[in-house]
Amino acid sequence: MASISIRDVSKSYGALPVLQGLDLDIRDGEFVSFLGPSGCGKSTLLFCIAGLEEISGGAIRLDGQDMGRIPPRDRNIALVFQDYALYPHMRVRENIAFPLQQQRLPAQTVQKQVAWAAELLGLEALLDRSPAELSGGQRQRVAVGRAIVRNPAALLMDEPLSNLDASLRVRMRTEIKRLQRELGMTVVFVTHDQEEAMVLSDRIAVMDAGVLQQFAEPMTVYREPANQFVASFIGSPQMNFLPGPVAGGGMAASSLLGVRPYDLSPTRRPGPDDLTVEGTLTLIEPAGPVTFLDVTLADGSLVKATCPDPRTHQPGEPLTLAVPRGSVSVFNADNGKRTGALAPPSGARVRDGVAEAVAHRA
Amino acid sequence: MSGTTHVPALRPPVRERVTERVPGFFYAAVAPTLLAVLLVVGVPLGYSLFLSLNRINPITHRWLFVGFGNYAALPGNAELWAALGRTAYFAALSVAGTTALGMVFALLLNARFVGRGVLRSVVLVPWAMASVSVGVLWSFLFAGDFGGVNGVLNDLGFPSLATPWLGDGFRALNLVALVHVWNQAPLRALMLLAGLQSMPASLHKAAMLDGAGPVRRFVAITLPWLKPNLLFISIIATINALMAFDVLWIMTRGGPGSATTVLAWLGYLTAFQFFKFGEGAAILYVLTLLSFVLAILYFAVLGPRRAAPVRADGLTALPGGQGRHGMAALPPFRPRTRLLPRPVARVLAQGGFWAVALLVFLWSALPVAALLLMSLTPASDLIRTPASMVPSTITLDNFVSVLLPGRVAAQASSVQAQRVPLSLLNSFAVGAVVAAVSVVLGTLAGYAFARHDKTPAFKLSLWALLLTRMTPGLTLVLPFFIGFRAAGLIDTRTALMVSYCSFLLPLSTWMMRSYFEGVPRSLDRAALIDGCSRLKALWKILLPVVRPGIVATAIFCFLASWNEFLFALILTSTPRAQTIPVILAGFLSQAQFYTYGPLFAATVLSVAPPVAVAFLFQRYLVQGALSGSVKG
Incomplete structure (x- = not known):
């Protein structure tokens, strides 16, 4: 060989x-x-x-x-x-x-x-x-x-x-x-x-x-x-792309957030490190182990999310979707390159923790 | 049919065995073709058989029934045995020659190179030419005193090598076989090319990676792949060699002596020269039976090969861990040792390839170029002694004398030359009608056969149609003559159209059938569901899909009709209905030296449409050869 x-x-x-x-x-x-x-x-x-x-x-x-x-x-x-x-x-x-x-x-x-x-x-x-x-x-x-x-x-x-x-x-x-x-x-x-x-x-x-x-x-x-090509080619259903400003915290308008449907699910009480978006449930697709949800956001764009059980939701109801910030990829919309994962909310303790860990390792 | 529609309940339900009810449309579609073939081929064949059981006095027209007497006399006929021997020799040469040459052509034309399209067309030219034109061309090239080959030998400074080429009996037989090979090899090439193109490209790539070189790959991959093609090509080539007639008629007329008297010629001679109709018919019937035996062999080869059933058993799960068989200790991989450095080998291979391409080009084009040159040579140059191929001047006089007979002084134009324009017109008219009728009826019948080849009645008639393709024309021509004379159609274009349509219908049916088989049945069903009648579905939906097939079929039929000689010779007697091959042959019978120029001009004109077709529709011809029913 x-x-x-x-x-x-x-x-x-x-x-x-x-x-x-x-x-x-x-x-x-x-x-x-x-x-x-x-x-x-x-x-x-x-x-x-x-x-x-x-x-x-x-x-x-x-x-x-x-x-x-x-x-x-x-x-x-x-x-x-x-x-x-x-x-x-x-x-x-x-x-x-x-x-x-x-x-x-x-x-x-x-x-x-x-x-x-x-x-x-x-x-x-x-x-x-x-x-x-x-x-x-x-x-x-x-x-x-x-x-x-x-x-x-x-x-x-x-x-x-x-x-x-x-x-x-x-x-x-x-x-x-x-x-x-x-x-x-x-x-x-x-x-x-x-x-x-x-x-x-x-x-x-x-x-x-x-x-x-x-x-x-x-x-x-x-x-x-x-990059965006790899992000959308790998994974089914395809990764959702949201405009950067959704994340707040001064994200550049030219950035895109990549969120896998498997990471995005409806929530009533989002955690401190979650990124949340609001929308209306339009379609429920039960696929066995998971159920796919089509959610229309305020700006009219469609995202796919997942939940374990289709019976807990009704089409037409308003939903809050949450995704851990760490699993959101950030892309530069101009060249499609991934710049990294979404940072935790500014001022949060977690950020310090990461910084400490990095410092410790070094 | 009614008996088979009831399926006994106990019979195991086998797929495809349950007899489908065939819609009436399909019976209507095959009826005209079957009827025409039965009437125009079947009845004469029966008549010919009857004829062979009689002895007929040509003067008193008295018939004497002798049963198998004519056949019983055959074994005692020494001339027949000699002719049979020559036929076998001729067929062996022809089969070996056309197959070997066809293989070289096909391998060459399957490679990718600049100018492949042109070379493909050029290679087809000798086959597209009428066999009469081929005969005219080569008999002049081989002629003793003024011949083209001798002319070239003189021009090159070897006058001592000049000889009457067809003067020696055995040499004449070989040369006629060579001309036959020249004429037939392109068709074998087309058939082999079709086989090569159906070979998946990955086979050769896989063999290359497995370490096989070009020669090994040809032997281990290409040849076995082409085996069915080769087998059926050799059968077709044998049948064609048995039936060879036109070239013999033009070049040697069975001579010198009886050196080129093959079985077909002997039958023709006995029936039409010695007017021993019964005895001649018996000889020709032997030839027919010989063809049929070969044809049945051909069916066995071409017929649906029994595919071995796919068996999903026998696949055991992968054993884990150490098995009984250890890996053999393979020596480390060592690339083969080269005789020549790679760049040198590459240049040599390239050079060899182009050399072969050039040889193939010259083989196909040079004789045609010679024909063109001779047609532009003043008539007097063609009868110079010593012969020379270098013309004193280039002139269009020959063409003028055959195309515009009125413009030439009476003594410069011959009677025969004046007949050329009308004969070209006749050939065109007959060819066009025959192509149109064959395509229309053949399309209908081909469609029906493609969709219902499992029904016994259809299956049987389909093979019967193919069998009629294997019937030597010589066997049919006498009953045709008698029949058309009774109908008052002798010496009319109608007689030619009717006869050509009936032998070409099997061809067009088979070709169209193979094209329709490539069209999924779901297309028919979709059209029927969308509200078409069967005829409308065929017209609106299927015909556009099989258009390449229609073009190819029309071309094959037109060429076959344009080039046909024997029937035109027997069924016409005046220029009114004579086609161009008959007129060309007429030039030779008159044997006037000054008409060589016009003869070659007329030959060029006779060759021009087929050559144009070969160039314009080469792609369709290659496709058409795939259908496997093309012959001659």
Whole structure:
């Protein structure tokens, strides 16, 4: 397994830039997801790492070795394709053995390694079937088997779960995670499903329009989104954005407050560190574990909040919504960048406490 | 049908097995096509069979029923065995040649490079040309005294290599096969290209990452993927080789001696030259049966492949921890050793690619360019000895003499040249009507077959239609002649239109069916729910969706009609209804040296519309080849 270093990589199709100055360092044995809306360049970047697409600028290094002039077949990188790309005329056994045969390994080694991969993935009963006889989940496992069988330097996966139905998708992603832990593989996983990325990854690289937006651990991306794009792309339902002055305390008019619906709930007695907004309840959406509330604020904007029980509220009633100030992100509305969390109310003791803690640590 | 609508209660409920009630609309939609094909192909085929069971005196017109006597006499006919041998040799060369060349073309044309669109069109030209035009072109190129090949050899300073190319029997057979390959390879390329384009791009990418080089990927991925295409291409190529007639008629007429007398030619000779109708019909029926056997093989290949059922069992949960099988000790990954440094290899690969592209371009374009040059050469230059391809001057005289016969002094224009304008008009009129009728009826029938191919009656008639495509024209032409003569339609454009429509209906039906199959049924249902009648749904909603198919079908039908020779030759006798291939062939029968110039001008004119089509509609032709029913 290997580390992957991506330095100032850019790529364009003619005049159309698809990747712009990307910098990423993927550590050995790390599980990294490329996450973004379709067309953001995440699959292109994956294909660049594999060598199937050429980069227009920058460098990609595998364990420090520049891959610029190395064709895909000499990179020792495996890729699981979105459509699995199983060779249709070869049986499962031949599919898995194919990469090993290309290295001209002795037949005995090939056989032993295929048996290992088949057992690891629970494919032993399927070895003599042809891909047409396999279900989606089985094909997916065969594709993974063909990828890991030669112990590649890195395993790349291009939306490998997107063709599976929902329940299978959840099962397979757990299996992939376990496999990665067991083998200590470096995995790069492309997805547009934020939940998949959150659950699987050690770190997530959020991309938009060919530009890296944030590269951090999943909870950091969720709690401290680097900018408004990341904030609104991660989390469902989407983060609410309120004008800065709502918070009072001299917030600049050009700032925006990002509040996750899960942090915002109706209250009768707001705590001292809560930020509160007033509005009218317009819609109640019970979703099982939580209930979503659509609340229209005085300025006409709509925010989404959550409460545990739908029966305690009626549409049309006035509500006070509260959110702990510490979980509110503040964005600069001009460039969309996050400037930090909302500070506690001025003069509050808590602030001193934080200051003390900081001083103490220092 | 009424018997099958009642489903016995005990039968297990199998999906798709329950016979659907087919709305009357669909019966009405297939009726005209089936009726036309039955009348115009089925009845003559039966008549031809009857003919083969008789011996007919051509002078007294006395029929003598001999049962299988004509067939029984065949094994004792040494000439027949010889012809069968030549046919096998010709077919083997043709299949190997068209498949190999078609593969090279298809691989080349599937790559992305500057000028691919143009090269695709150029490659199609030899196929789009009428086989008569192909024959005219090559028979002059190979001609002994003034021929183009000899001319080039003289021009290059190798006069000693000049020879009457078609003079030697075995060489003539090989050369005719070569010309056949030249003419047919583009169609095989189209079919293979369709197969290549249906291959998911990820297969090659995956193999590349798995460490396979270009050659290995071709062998391990591309070839197996194309296996069904290759198999059915070789069958189609065999049938086409069996039926090859036009090129032989123009180039060698079975000679020298009997060196190029293949089975089709022997049948033609027996029936139409020696007027042994019964014996000739028997030979041609053997040919027909041979084609049918191959066609049935073809059905087996093309027919719905039994997909292995998807089985969701057998997937065990992932075992945790240490399993029975340990990981094999793999040697550290070592990139392969290179024979050449990468930049050198790259330049070589690029150079090789462009060299192949250039060769393919020259192979396709050079003979056509020679034709164009000869049509612009003064007629007297074409009969110079020693021959030369360098014209003394470039002139439009040849075109003037065929297009504006009145403008040329009487002795410079031949009778045949004066017939060219009308024959072009005839070809256009017949082609346009045939394309229109075939598309209309084929669309209706294709739609019905696409929506109801599970119903036994529809399934059966669909395959029967395809079988009629495999019937050699030679078997049908005599009954056609007799039938049209009885109807008083000999020597009319109507006779040609009726015959062409009936052989092209199966083609257009099959092509349209494959396009309609690509249209989801939900579209029909939505239109019906929104208040359309079936016909209105077809007209308003489905036709716009299958428009590319309509264009492709119309083009294929027009080209087939424009290029047809045998029926036009037999069913017309005066310039009134003769089409351009017949007129071209007529030039050769007259064998007047001074008409070579006008002949080539007329050939260029005969080739121009198909070539224009190849250039303008190349994209549609590639799509059309996907439907798998295109032949010849």
